[in-house]
Every structure is written in C-alpha cells, then in structure tokens.
Amino acid sequence: MKDDTTTGKRVLCILADHLRPILSYLPPRLRLNLKKLLFILLEMKKLGYYWRLFPGVFWLVVFLVLPLSVMLIYSFWTKVGYDMIPTWTLQNYVDIFVGEKGLYVRLLLKSLGISAAVTLGSIALAYPVAYYISTRGGKYKYVLLALIMTPYLVSWVILILGWRMIIGHSGLVNTLLVGVGLERVKLWKTWMAVIIVLVISWAPWLVLPIFVSLEKIDRTLLEAGADLGASPSENFRKITLPLSVPGLLVATFFVMIPTFGEFVAPVIAGGTSGATIGTAIEEAFKRMNYPFGSAMSFLLVGIALIASFVLIRKTGLRTLMESL
Amino acid sequence: MKIDVELKNVTKKFGDVVAVDDVSFSVGKGEFFSLLGPSGCGKTTTLRMIAGFEEPTEGEVHIGGELMTDVPPFKRPTNLVFQHLALFPHLNVYDNISFGLKIKKLPKDEIKRKVEQMLNLVRLPGYEERKIRELSGGEQQRIAIVRALVNEPTVLLLDEPLGPLDLKLREEMVVELKRIQREVGTTFIYVTHDQGEALTMSDRIAVMKDGRVLQIGTPMKIYERPKSRFTADFIGRSNLFEGSYANGVVEVDGLGRIIVEPEPQVSNKRSVLVCAKPEKISIGRTLKGLDNIFAGEVKEAYYQGLVTTYRVLLENNSLITVVALSSGVKGARIFRLGEKVKVGWSKRDANMII
Numbered sequence: 108m109k110d111d112t113t114t115g116k117r118v119l120c121i122l123a124d125h126l127r128p129i130l131s132y133l134p135p136r137l138r139l140n141l142k143k144l145l146f147i148l149l150e151m152k153k154l155g156y157y158w159r160l161f162p163g164v165f166w167l168v169v170f171l172v173l174p175l176s177v178m179l180i181y182s183f184w185t186k187v188g189y190d191m192i193p194t195w196t197l198q199n200y201v202d203i204f205v206g207e208k209g210l211y212v213r214l215l216l217k218s219l220g221i222s223a224a225v226t227l228g229s230i231a232l233a234y235p236v237a238y239y240i241s242t243r244g245g246k247y248k249y250v251l252l253a254l255i256m257t258p259y260l261v262s263w264v265i266l267i268l269g270w271r272m273i274i275g276h277s278g279l280v281n282t283l284l285v286g287v288g289l290e291r292v293k294l295w296k297t298w299m300a301v302i303i304v305l306v307i308s309w310a311p312w313l314v315l316p317i318f319v320s321l322e323k324i325d326r327t328l329l330e331a332g333a334d335l336g337a338s339p340s341e342n343f344r345k346i347t348l349p350l351s352v353p354g355l356l357v358a359t360f361f362v363m364i365p366t367f368g369e370f371v372a373p374v375i376a377g378g379t380s381g382a383t384i385g386t387a388i389e390e391a392f393k394r395m396n397y398p399f400g401s402a403m404s405f406l407l408v409g410i411a412l413i414a415s416f417v418l419i420r421k422t423g424l425r426t427l428m429e430s431l
Numbered sequence: 432m433k434i435d436v437e438l439k440n441v442t443k444k445f446g447d448v449v450a451v452d453d454v455s456f457s458v459g460k461g462e463f464f465s466l467l468g469p470s471g472c473g474k475t476t477t478l479r480m481i482a483g484f485e486e487p488t489e490g491e492v493h494i495g496g497e498l499m500t501d502v503p504p505f506k507r508p509t510n511l512v513f514q515h516l517a518l519f520p521h522l523n524v525y526d527n528i529s530f531g532l533k534i535k536k537l538p539k540d541e542i543k544r545k546v547e548q549m550l551n552l553v554r555l556p557g558y559e560e561r562k563i564r565e566l567s568g569g570e571q572q573r574i575a576i577v578r579a580l581v582n583e584p585t586v587l588l589l590d591e592p593l594g595p596l597d598l599k600l601r602e603e604m605v606v607e608l609k610r611i612q613r614e615v616g617t618t619f620i621y622v623t624h625d626q627g628e629a630l631t632m633s634d635r636i637a638v639m640k641d642g643r644v645l646q647i648g649t650p651m652k653i654y655e656r657p658k659s660r661f662t663a664d665f666i667g668r669s670n671l672f673e674g675s676y677a678n679g680v681v682e683v684d685g686l687g688r689i690i691v692e693p694e695p696q697v698s699n700k701r702s703v704l705v706c707a708k709p710e711k712i713s714i715g716r717t718l719k720g721l722d723n724i725f726a727g728e729v730k731e732a733y734y735q736g737l738v739t740t741y742r743v744l745l746e747n748n749s750l751i752t753v754v755a756l757s758s759g760v761k762g763a764r765i766f767r768l769g770e771k772v773k774v775g776w777s778k779r780d781a782n783m784i785i
Contacts (some may be wrong), residue, residue, distance in 0.1 A: 327513055
C-alpha cells in the first residue's frame with residue numbers, strides 16, 4: 108500500500124479491508140463502482156466544511172466581487188455609440204494618462220491632494236477632542252463620545268447644504284465680513300469649500316479610533332515620563348503622540364480612501380472648480396462611457412490597495428486591527 | 432550621617448480613607464531603606480508622596496534638605512522604578528535608558544557613555560538596540576532599574592519591582608539589586624510586602640500597617656526584637672505567649688512561668704506578650720542550662736532538608752513551633768511523632784512585647 112497521508116484515504120483503506128470479503132462475492136464491475144462511490148462520499152464530506160464559509164463568501168461575492176468583476180471586464184471594452192464592444196484593450200487606461208491633455212492625471216493629483224488635506228485637517232480637529240475626552244472625560248467619556256456622533260443623524264447632503272449657509276455667497280461669513288466693511292470672499296464653489304465640508308464631516312468619526320488608541324496608553328507610562336523629568340508637554344510629544352500613531356493610521360485609512368473617490372461634496376460644494384477624479388468618474392458613467400469610467404474606478408481601487416498595503420506593512424495588521 | 436529623605440508627620444487621606452497616618456522617618460545618604468507591610472498598609476502611597484505623584488494631606492517631605500511641597504514629580508531629585516516597570520514600549524533599550532538624559536539635554540556622547548556604563552552595571556552590554564518586548568522579565572527589570580538610576584537621583588525609589596517575577600528570578604534580582612546599590616552608593620527606598628527581600632537587602636526596615644509605621648530598625652532588630660504582635664507574626668514566625676509580668680517573670684495561664692530579661696519600665700501585673708522565635712528554641716529528650724524548659728509532645732514534624740520544623744503540644748494545650756537542624760547535621764536528631772520531648776529557650780531569646 109502506498110503511503111497515504113490524508114485521513115480520508117486511510118479511513119477508506121480500513122473500510123475497504125473490512126469490506127473486501129463482502130465485496131469479493133460481488134461481480135467485479137459492481138465492486139469497482141462501490142469503491143468509487145465511497146470515494147465520492149468522502150469528498151462530499153470535505154465539501155461540507157467548505158459550506159460553512161458560504162455566508163461570508165456569498166456576502167463578498169454579491170456585494171464586492173460581482174460588481175467589481177463587471178466593472179473590471181467593462182474597463183477593457185470600448186464604447187461605440189451607446190454600445191459596449193468587448194474589444195479587450197488597454198486603451199481606456201492609456202486614455203486616463205494621455206487623454207484630454209492630461210486632465211485626468213491632474214484630477215487624480217488634485218483628488219490625492221484634497222484627500223491628504225482632508226485627512227490632515229480632520230485629524231487635527233479630531234485629535235484634541237479625542238484627547239480631551241480620554242484625559243478629562245471622567246465618567247462622562249462615553250456620553251461625550253455618543254454626542255460627538257450626533258451629526259451623523261443628519262443626512263450628509265443636508266449637512267453640506269447647511270455649510271452653504273455659513274460659507275456661501277450670502278452666508279454667515281460673508282454677512283459678517285460685509286457688516287464690518289470688508290469685501291465678500293468666494294468660498295462656496297471652490298476647492299476650499301470641498302475641503303472644509305469634508306473635514307467637518309469626517310472629523311467626528313475620527314474621534315473614535317484616536318480615542319481608542321489614547322485609551323490604550325498605560326497611564327503609568329506618563330508617570331514614568333514625569334518621573335524621568337519630562338514636563339507635561341514633553342510627555343505628550345515623546346510618549347502620548349508616538350503611542351497613538353496606530354489610531355492615527357486607522358484614521359488615515361478611514362478618511363483617505365473614501366475621500367479619494369468622493370464626488371458628492373465636490374459637486375455640491377465645489378461646483379465646476381470642485382472637479383475631481385470622483386466627479387470625472389461620475390461624469391463618464393452619466394455619459395454612458397462605462398469602459399472609461401470603469402478604468403478610472405479601477406485605477407482608484409489600485410491606488411487605494413497600494414496605499415492600504417503600505418499602511419499595513421508600516422504598522423502591522425495586528426496593531427491596526429486592535430485599535431479599531 | 433547626612434540625611435537624604437525626611438518625612439515629618441506625613442498624613443494622606445483619600446476622601447475619608449486615611450491611607451498614611453502620621454508617618455515620620457528619615458533615611459540617611461547611601462542607605463538601603465525598606466518599607467515593609469501587607470498590601471493596603473500605605474507603603475506605596477508613602478513612596479508616591481516622596482516621588483511627588485501624591486501630595487501629603489498634612490506633613491512635610493524633605494529631600495536633600497529641601498522641602499518638596501508643590502514640587503512636581505518631574506522636578507524632584509528622585510527616580511522611581513515602577514511596580515509594572517512602565518518601560519516605554521515604543522522605544523528600544525537605549526532610548527528608554529536615555530529618556531531622562533535627553534530631556535536634560537546632555538551631550539550625545541555623554542549620554543552614550545552613560546547608557547553603556549549602566550548596561551555594564553546590570554551586565555547587559557550590547558543591548559542598546561533591543562526592543563522592550565524582546566526582553567525577558569529579568570532583563571526588563573534591570574533596564575527599568577538603570578533607566579531610573581542613570582539620572583543619578585538623590586534617592587532611588589523602588590515600588591515592589593520584583594513582584595511579577597518568579598521565585599528563582601526574584602532571588603537572583605535581590606542579590607543583583609544589593610550589588611548595584613553597593614556599587615553606585617545611591618540611597619534606595621524599597622517598598623515590598625516580601626519580608627525575605629526586605630531582610631536580605633535593607634540596612635533598615637520600616638514595618639507598616641494600616642497607614643502607620645510600627646517599628647523602624649535593622650533587619651536583625653526587626654526580626655529578633657519585634658515590638659508588636661503584628662511585627663512578630665509578619666516577619667518570620669513567632670511563638671507568642673500571653674501573660675502578666677512581674678519582676679522579670681511572665682506568668683502564663685496553664686503553662687507556668689517564663690523568665691525574661693527584667694524591664695524596669697514595665698509595671699508589675701501588666702499583661703504582656705512573650706515572643707520566642709522557632710529557631711531559638713531547643714528541642715531534646717532532656718534539656719539543661721536553659722531558663723525556660725517545658726515538656727511537650729511532638730504532634731507534627733516537617734522535614735525540610737537542612738532543618739526540620741516541629742509542632743509541639745505543650746501542657747496548656749497550645750502548639751509551639753520549633754525549627755531544628757535535621758538529622759545528619761552534627762548533634763541533631765529527628766524526633767518521632769508522639770514522642771515526649773522538652774523544649775526550652777534562654778531568657779535572652781524570650782523577647783517581651785509590651
């Protein structure tokens with residue numbers, strides 16, 4: 108007998124040994140089929156284990172793999188009139204870089220810039236809040252955290268429009284400026300408005316991961332720092348800040364990737380000067396140019412994947428997941 | 432002797448709870464001073480008040496002759512070795528040890544030299560680049576000690592730093608700590624609940640209970656001449672007899688007279704405790720030349736290698752603990768269970784607790 112390593116085969120061999128006397132009474136052809144049947148039954152048992160993965164796999168397939176595969180396939184096709192022709196070409200990807208005199212590359216860079224600015228801005232807003240709740244919150248910590256989340260009870264679009272009343276043409280800021288005898292400033296329908304609106308919308312959400320990473324810092328480390336001569340501000344710079352980096356990286360994940368492809372805020376708050384790669388994708392799909400829109404989308408996915416990979420490699424998956 | 436640390440009538444209250452109650456002591460330069468007591472006795476709070484993490488409700492803390500009230504921890508000439516070490520997990524060994532020096536803005540090459548010197552002191556040369564989580568418990572311990580020591584504090588405070596270690600490692604570190612202290616000559620104030628550690632390392636020990644200092648003295652004084660029932664029981668084991676004192680004799684109900692060293696200050700008929708340490712008591716079939724000899728019966732015997740511990744039932748139905756060298760060691764022998772024996776001790780070893 109050959110060295111059968113799998114349990115399944117070993118079980119089968121034992122079974123076969125016991126069945127052999129019985130089998131020998133049967134005609135040879137039936138004997139062979141019975142053996143085959145046994146094999147198939149064993150394989151099916153193995154399949155049973157895979158079935159347990161079904162709910163998760165189903166979820167992923169329906170919500171992620173399926174739509175993305177359709178998109179991926181489209182991104183290699185060509186639009187002729189209103190029809191998509193399966194041409195299997197890389198032209199769409201090339202067009203992103205060379206088409207419209209580099210417009211899409213500029214939009215891509217602009218989107219990267221905006222998402223970087225939004226990330227920095229919202230972290231700068233969220234960090235002090237998280238720090239305050241974590242260090243001074245006392246027994247109201249979680250109440251305060253819940254309050255921080257209340258803006259999300261209001262629709263995102265309504266929030267953006269609310270900001271129009273503050274920084275819009277005849278909004279609060281301009282009314283005040285005119286009131287003290289200054290010129291109106293154009294904030295609404297500029298890329299600044301896009302950044303402001305996005306920062307405001309992301310900042311509360313970021314309080315959470317930063318808060319968690321601050322909560323995890325052992326307070327005796329700060330005592331140790333003080334004992335070694337560090338003033339409170341030195342303690343913050345040398346202990347608290349570096350130890351909250353995992354939270355900051357999670358925050359970066361939260362903001363940077365979704366903001367990269369953002370198109371609602373740019374359209375409403377940015378108008379024509381708010382054009383980003385996100386709005387370009389939306390534009391392409393609106394014009395029924397599915398192949399080109401898909402190619403741009405996939406480029407975004409690719410960049411996001413690379414960014415995630417770099418972040419994960421830098422922090423380690425474990426630290427990252429622990430601070431979620 | 433120059434005094435490094437002085438506590439004057441220090442009291443600390445947390446709300447209504449009195450954690451430290453009117454504690455006074457002074458620690459001399461270069462001394463190894465221990466605060467010994469069970470958990471919750473206020474020893475850690477006392478240490479934290481010296482470090483500056485707690486402010487006394489009443490009383491004063493002086494370090495190096497200066498009043499420390501309102502001086503924050505980062506400005507005090509003390510350094511603390513924390514119970515759970517509190518090493519910085521994001522920094523390597525070098526950055527941990529040099530943390531305090533960098534804040535003092537010492538020149539780079541001096542920092543480097545000092546860190547190297549410290550790593551040599553704890554016999555971990557070449558460990559500069561190691562990460563904290565890569566170190567064993569004992570190694571982390573040593574790094575925590577030198578991280579504090581490298582700052583050359585007037586006094587080094589140690590808050591049960593050997594607590595998390597296993598027994599073998601702890602015994603090693605006790606020897607190591609004493610050696611380090613001898614080599615650097617810094618004043619150490621050491622907090623522990625482990626009498627073995629305190630006895631081995633300390634020059635003097637303060638025994639604490641319920642926020643009060645019960646007794647301060649050398650390990651030998653604390654062990655052999657405890658001044659309270661608590662100290663007698665907490666430090667080693669003790670055989671205690673309650674009786675009334677008169678002219679150098681203590682009358683114990685049902686047992687008889689125990690002869691003690693006369694104490695002129697103690698008035699007659701006063702109720703006192705007599706404490707006899709198990710290893711000071713002789714055991715034998717016949718005993719001669721001892722001031723106090725009583726008859727008894729061996730009820731329990733535990734062979735422990737070098738010594739054997741006996742529990743002997745006396746005539747007043749109390750059990751007395753006796754530790755004697757085991758058989759095989761010169762002149763000693765093992766007594767069987769149920770054997771009638773005599774136990775005895777001299778009046779020198781009958782310590783009276785008033």
